[in-house]
Amino acid sequence: MTAHPTEAKRVTVLEIHRRIYRKLTELEQQRWAPREREQHINDLKSEIELLWMSGELRLERPSVEGEIAWGLHFFREVIFDATSKLYDSVEEALARHYPQYDFKVPSFMRYASWIGGDCDGNPNVTAKITACALEECRQAIIGWYVQQVRRLVTVLSVSANVVNIPEPFIKALEHALHGSGKAAEIIARNPDEPLRQFAAAILGRLEAMRDGVSAKPYARSDGFKSDLRELEKVLAELGGDLIAKRFVRPLRQQVETFGFRTVSLDVRQNSTVVNRVLTELFKFADPAGAPAPDTPQWTLRVRAALNSGEQLEVDQLALSEEAQELLELFDVIRKASTGLNGGAVGAFILSMTRSSDDLLAVYLLAQYSGLATAMDGSGTIALRVVPLFETIADLRAAPEILDQLFGVSIVRRSVRDFGNSQEVMLGYSDVTRKGIEMIGDLRTDALHEALSRAPIEDDTLLALLVLAFAGQNVRVDSGTGGDFRFGGRFGRHAAALFDAEGKFAFDVDTLRIAARGVLIDVLSCREGISKSGIVAIVAGGTIGADGFLSNMGTEDFLSCLSRPALEGSCADTPVLPRARVKDTRAALVEHFKEGHFVHPAALFAPDAISLAEWLAKSAVTEVEDDDVPDAEDVGGEDRAPEGDEIEEGYREAAE
Known part of the structure; x- marks a missing residue:
């Protein structure tokens, strides 16, 4: 059962629907006398009248x-x-x-x-x-x-x-x-x-x-x-x-x-909150020597505390409200886990898990809260800790994070107690599907603007033309495969290279304009069949298309960001995250009215792993090598083919 109810209908209305369904089912039976059937029909009509007169939706959250x-x-x-x-x-x-x-x-x-x-x-x-x-x-x-x-x-x-x-x-x-x-x-x-x-x-x-x-x-x-x-x-x-x-x-x-629980209640909290509270506890115990998260000292401190079974005596009233709240939550978990309501608490889900240290911080807070089965670190932690990997980078780092996590003995023992299996949650992306589509549109507009206006050297332009042919939206009928021809739209660019008498004649500027036009027609970052794939991202990065991206600090786009991504957008701004997401979004929209915001996901920076995979897949194989001309076989501008070469070429083409 999710914490985000999508059913807006009131229970009252659902109950009316249920009664209507039951009346319809009863009417299908053939055993009713005429008077009984008439009564059922009248009952059904009354339920429909009641449905029309009832408020169907909740008016307040x-x-x-x-x-x-x-x-x-x-x-x-x-x-x-x-x-x-x-x-x-x-x-x-x-x-x-x-x-x-x-x-x-x-x-x-x-x-x-x-x-x-x-x-x-x-x-x-x-x-x-x-x-x-x-x-x-x-x-x-x-x-x-x-x-x-x-x-x-x-x-x-x-x-x-x-x-x-x-x-x-x-x-x-x-x-x-x-x-x-x-x-x-x-x-x-x-x-x-x-x-x-x-x-x-x-x-x-x-x-x-x-x-x-x-x-x-x-x-x-x-x-x-x-x-x-x-x-x-x-x-x-x-x-x-x-x-x-x-x-x-x-x-x-x-x-x-x-059991006596109905469900196992999963608890979820963010890694930033967990790390802030643990930092506060470390400072309470050792104001001068408390390490900061994401440092080698932090890693050593957390692991040493787990290995030794460390307990902290802390006056909770001296802590911040955030720390008091989280420690009270762990106390609720402890009471529910050790009482008669066995299994009432499911897992502690850690949102925005970025490292093994984030997960170990949860284990340590659980140890401080009385969920350890031994006081010397030799036991287990009676709480299932589940990482929630939400960003692309965290998803890719997940195997290494888990390897590091299982390198800690108390974690291995705890996982063994829970059936020797580790649950992992893969969260939604920082950006919704609508946001991804918006990024595709904005990237495409910026790429085309850069192809129209940005200075591009001739050799780069030639390289981009070659690159464009490798786009996933390009299909060519040829001897090497392919199943679709270029659309007729490309003919206009080729036609510009002919003079009024139909001769293939052009100047360099005309060729440059035509080449840019072809690239604009081919390269696309839009989602769907027209998407060029990674080649468009490489092309955009090559010609500086990032500088042509429009302001994304709008209500339309920011509403497509997850809460962590939205709060991350507050970095380098005077805007502080609010308790409610919509308040944070409104403050950012107001701030970026006079500024310019580009989400990192929209930048023309190809992912290194994806690029390496594409290069490996696209590399020339030994079988294909004979079809690729060597550099010395390609004539330069100062060498024209001999007549015999031309005649031989025509003969091969005819064959």
Whole structure:
């Protein structure tokens, strides 16, 4: 479940849609008498009238608490119930296609969310909000279990006067009644109905988790699951397999899937915040010797602290609000990780991960917050730390970053505790798709302007013509392959090289203009089929097209930047990042009205790796080498071909 809800419809409206769907489904059945059918049609009409009169969209942005409730709505209405049905569907499909095997499908689904945990993506998410999200998720699933167990109390009317109850279940019932705190009351209410008594005892323990009543609450979901298995077992022994499959097994599968948490809540924070807070803690401990991030001293300091199991005694009230908030967040994580709500916290996602030191800083803060399993650095950190690589440079550096990370022993041990696997998140680019298209348009305009106006030496112009033919948007029908001819637009440039009598005659200036015109028609940075690829970037860099890029400090373009990229655009300006993205953007737009801003992604600077790959792919192979003329075979301006050479050339062409 994402922290960025895209569904703008209100729950009220969705419920009306659901009722309309159900009425339509009911009307498809043929069993209704005329009067009943008319009533269903009138009910349907009333729902449609109600839909027309209801406000369809939220008029204000929901609070984080509202987003949490919104996400949990789908679990209550759909996901809790659909998950157990999914397991049944998988089991039935396996039995149908592989009847020779007896498959037992495990409860393999797990759900995660960062609604209420995305401190980086939503400035309104605080440690208190995260604690609230964890509690709301816990209450949602316990409330669901209470409903389902109440149903068991209603339906499990198995009587000891009709069937012989197995002795092991009698002992399990005594234990369950003792834990309920209301044994006498339950027995009196449901005499001679041991399965109903057992379900009532389970219900009492679940309600104790919500209301703190006299029953003994479940410490972990495993105890609840064990009781449900007792019910399944006794029903099977009594010949009630179908009863167990219908009423008990779906609930047990839900317990295996959702525990007492509903979801594992992922927490996200930015690496810059983590590093600032850790810097503050280092300065608190050693004002004179605290290292700065991204220095060798920082690397040594962080690793030494992890290896030794270092703990810091810090007066949090003496720290900045940012540091207090982050440390409170880690405290929330610690309490949720060590309490009865096992698995409630998923991963700590580190946005804008740029180095292994960024990730180790999270491990160290977790150690300072009591999430280490040993005090001397020999244990593990009870928190999954997940890097989020968001920029192109960080994505390319990811393998090296992870290699360095796994070189730290406490990290290796911690990863081993979490199934010996490391999750990695690949974030969206600094620029949205619309922004990439805008960059392509702006680059193309600047490139064409430079080709029209910038001074270009003749040898460079000739080289650019050769380069243009290598563009990915160029196709030529020739003996060496290709499947498309140049468009007719190039004829006008060639026509300029003929005189009025149709003779191939031109001066140097005309040739230069024609060559520039061809380059303008061929080279393009626009997204799509017309894109020339890396050759256009090289060409732009060669002729100084960066100087022709227009101002990108506009609302249209800046709205296409991610938050980190937008805040990065504040560098070298007096504009400081604001709490809200739109406020930062508005301040930058105002600032650049009198200035000029070019996003680094728009510059004509070919990526070294991409260029090397293109050169390697385009290099002449031994097979192709015979088709490429040597330098000494190419005639210069002071050598004209002999008549025999011309005649031989025509003969080869004809052949």
